[in-house]
Amino acid sequence: MCGIVGYNGSKKAVDILLDGLSKLEYRGYDSAGIAIRDNDIEVFKAKGKLSNLKEKIENKDLKGTCGIGHTRWATHGEPSEVNAHPHVSNDGNVTLVHNGIIENYQELILKLERHDYKLYSETDTEVLANIIDYYYKKYKMGPIDAINRTMVRVRGSYAIAVMFKEYPDEIWVARKDSPMIIGKNEDGTYLASDVPAILKYTKNVYYIDNLEAACLKKDKVIFYDLNGDEIQKELKEIKWDVSAAEKEGYEHFMIKEINEQPDVVKKTINSLVIDNKIDLSKTGLTVEEIKSFKQIYIVACGSAYHVGVCAQYILEDLTRVPVRVEIASEFRYRKPILDKKGLVIVISQSGETADSLAALREAKNQGVKTLGIINVVGSSIAREADHVLYTLAGPEIAVATTKAFSTQLIACYALAIEMGHVKRKINNKLYNNLINDLVKLPEQIEYILKNNTKNVQKISSKFSSIKDAFYIGRGLDYAISLEGSLKLKEVSYIHSEAYAAGELKHGTISLIEDGTLVIGIATQEEIFEKTISNLVEVKSRGAYVVVVAPEGVDVSKVANNTINVPITNKYFYPSLTVVPLQLIGYYITISKGLDVDKPRNLAKSVTVE
Numbered sequence: 286m287c288g289i290v291g292y293n294g295s296k297k298a299v300d301i302l303l304d305g306l307s308k309l310e311y312r313g314y315d316s317a318g319i320a321i322r323d324n325d326i327e328v329f330k331a332k333g334k335l336s337n338l339k340e341k342i343e344n345k346d347l348k349g350t351c352g353i354g355h356t357r358w359a360t361h362g363e364p365s366e367v368n369a370h371p372h373v374s375n376d377g378n379v380t381l382v383h384n385g386i387i388e389n390y391q392e393l394i395l396k397l398e399r400h401d402y403k404l405y406s407e408t409d410t411e412v413l414a415n416i417i418d419y420y421y422k423k424y425k426m427g428p429i430d431a432i433n434r435t436m437v438r439v440r441g442s443y444a445i446a447v448m449f450k451e452y453p454d455e456i457w458v459a460r461k462d463s464p465m466i467i468g469k470n471e472d473g474t475y476l477a478s479d480v481p482a483i484l485k486y487t488k489n490v491y492y493i494d495n496l497e498a499a500c501l502k503k504d505k506v507i508f509y510d511l512n513g514d515e516i517q518k519e520l521k522e523i524k525w526d527v528s529a530a531e532k533e534g535y536e537h538f539m540i541k542e543i544n545e546q547p548d549v550v551k552k553t554i555n556s557l558v559i560d561n562k563i564d565l566s567k568t569g570l571t572v573e574e575i576k577s578f579k580q581i582y583i584v585a586c587g588s589a590y591h592v593g594v595c596a597q598y599i600l601e602d603l604t605r606v607p608v609r610v611e612i613a614s615e616f617r618y619r620k621p622i623l624d625k626k627g628l629v630i631v632i633s634q635s636g637e638t639a640d641s642l643a644a645l646r647e648a649k650n651q652g653v654k655t656l657g658i659i660n661v662v663g664s665s666i667a668r669e670a671d672h673v674l675y676t677l678a679g680p681e682i683a684v685a686t687t688k689a690f691s692t693q694l695i696a697c698y699a700l701a702i703e704m705g706h707v708k709r710k711i712n713n714k715l716y717n718n719l720i721n722d723l724v725k726l727p728e729q730i731e732y733i734l735k736n737n738t739k740n741v742q743k744i745s746s747k748f749s750s751i752k753d754a755f756y757i758g759r760g761l762d763y764a765i766s767l768e769g770s771l772k773l774k775e776v777s778y779i780h781s782e783a784y785a786a787g788e789l790k791h792g793t794i795s796l797i798e799d800g801t802l803v804i805g806i807a808t809q810e811e812i813f814e815k816t817i818s819n820l821v822e823v824k825s826r827g828a829y830v831v832v833v834a835p836e837g838v839d840v841s842k843v844a845n846n847t848i849n850v851p852i853t854n855k856y857f858y859p860s861l862t863v864v865p866l867q868l869i870g871y872y873i874t875i876s877k878g879l880d881v882d883k884p885r886n887l888a889k890s891v892t893v894e
């Protein structure tokens with residue numbers, strides 16, 4: 286998705302903008318641009334990588350200390366220099382960068398054409414720049430009036446940063462349903478669509494809400510509501526470590542983040558287990574509320590949805606409350622009938638995923654309580670959910686999630702254990718045993734990383750030229766197969782599918798032929814024999830079988846290769862088995878020479894539907 290960065294202060298803006306944009310590269314983009322204000326506003330844009338933009342401005346002496354920058358991920362119009370941001374209104378009055386989508390832009394084009402505006406790109410952003418200019422000139426009431434009139438007129442989602450020719454010392458911003466933070470330090474004010482872009486410069490930020498605007502001066506930020514009245518905001522501190530957004534000697538962010546899992550899982554456990562007891566007080570959920578839930582809905586996208594599938598098995602088992610897990614993009618449009626005594630859990634690393642946010646709003650519209658399991662503090666879902674359980678994964682830069690996924694699992698375990706206990710579905714003994722096993726997970730993940738990485742790397746080296754892979758398992762092993770399969774396909778571009786092991790023979794087994802890679806996950810004791818039988822079925826049809834199983838469990842009769850994980854409680858195996866599956870995705874991808882951190886066509890945070 287697109288990225289925005291801006292700076293207004295005493296330092297050279299070009300360096301801060303380019304550095305900020307480089308921190309947003311992970312979000313995925315196909316062109317980039319900056320606008321720097323010295324006396325005039327100068328705009329530079331380039332198709333492709335940020336390095337192309339850097340080349341263009343290499344020999345320019347850009348002294349301006351105020352500017353905006355953008356990385357574009359094409360929606361309206363192909364990736365090209367003319368479609369890249371910033372966009373400038375016809376006579377150069379308004380210069381603007383934009384994230385999001387303007388839904389009624391066709392209608393706005395007709396309006397602009399009626400007033401003799403010309404459009405040179407295929408983007409909805411250029412429309413927006415000219416609409417702001419139109420209102421600015423029509424009413425002659427200055428930037429906030431023009432921006433607010435535009436916000437009332439446009440439909441869709443946006444975070445915008447605007448420079449007006451006649452207001453040389455200011456950057457104006459506004460947002461609706463697209464992320465934006467504003468930072469401040471002693472040398473100036475900053476804006477960004479995502480924390481890592483400005484983390485190096487300041488940890489003090491303001492969160493701007495939907496349909497609000499702000500004016501960034503060099504030494505202060507003034508906020509406005511939709512009426513144009515000034516509003517007050519509190520400066521908040523971001524707890525993330527600057528080093529968490531740097532590679533720190535690792536070749537890729539993905540492997541760095543895989544290796545950060547013991548630490549972030551531990552931090553998340555420590556925030557939820559206090560004195561050997563689950564403590565959900567930070568979420569604001571009361572015991573009475575937890576007791577009252579008669580139905581749980583989990584809504585999420587992609588890997589976060591896979592966490593939901595794991596959670597469904599665990600929550601139902603431990604609480605005996607029915608759980609339904611749904612893909613957010615389906616949930617929002619299927620007119621769900623929600624139980625008023627239910628709880629809707631939205632899981633999201635970014636807290637900005639458009640479909641997950643829409644699902645949350647659907648639940649709230651129906652008057653159902655909501656809980657967000659969110660990694661980014663101050664994100665839209667975190668702000669709108671009734672309750673929030675923060676995962677402590679820190680900034681996740683690789684597009685493919687690893688450490689955030691692992692912390693989301695922990696959040697779900699804690700919730701399931703507490704809910705089961707409060708509802709008296711699990712006794713004190715089981716409660717204590719579960720917590721004992723839970724707190725061991727960080728060192729067990731560390732153990733896998735230390736002792737199994739070489740083995741996984743060796744096994745993976747055989748598969749760089751395969752065309753297909755299948756991941757199978759039953760119960761929680763099926764749930765984690767979904768994630769393993771996604772981890773492989775999204776970064777290596779190898780076609781891969783996950784199947785409930787018992788389902789394979791209802792069609793898909795016909796795809797198995799000599800040498801097809803099948804990765805079986807077999808940790809669940811009660812259904813172990815059945816999974817093994819399914820693996821025997823594929824092996825006898827020629828499959829090459831890799832089995833992920835607990836230490837001491839004999840899978841030699843079926844496995845061509847085995848990957849062991851330490852023994853844990855049956856509910857917690859996803860936290861261990863996911864680690865070798867992440868490593869398989871990583872190592873196969875780097876052996877193919879692909880960009881593992883930024884897979885093609887993908888964006889880190891999907892803020893459009």
Ligand code: F6R
Nearest residue numbers: 587588589633634635638685686
């Ligand atoms: C896959 C991946 C995505 C995200 C999904 C939801 O590796 O990262 O599938 O899990 O886009 O994103 P969030 O959690 O930000 O809502």
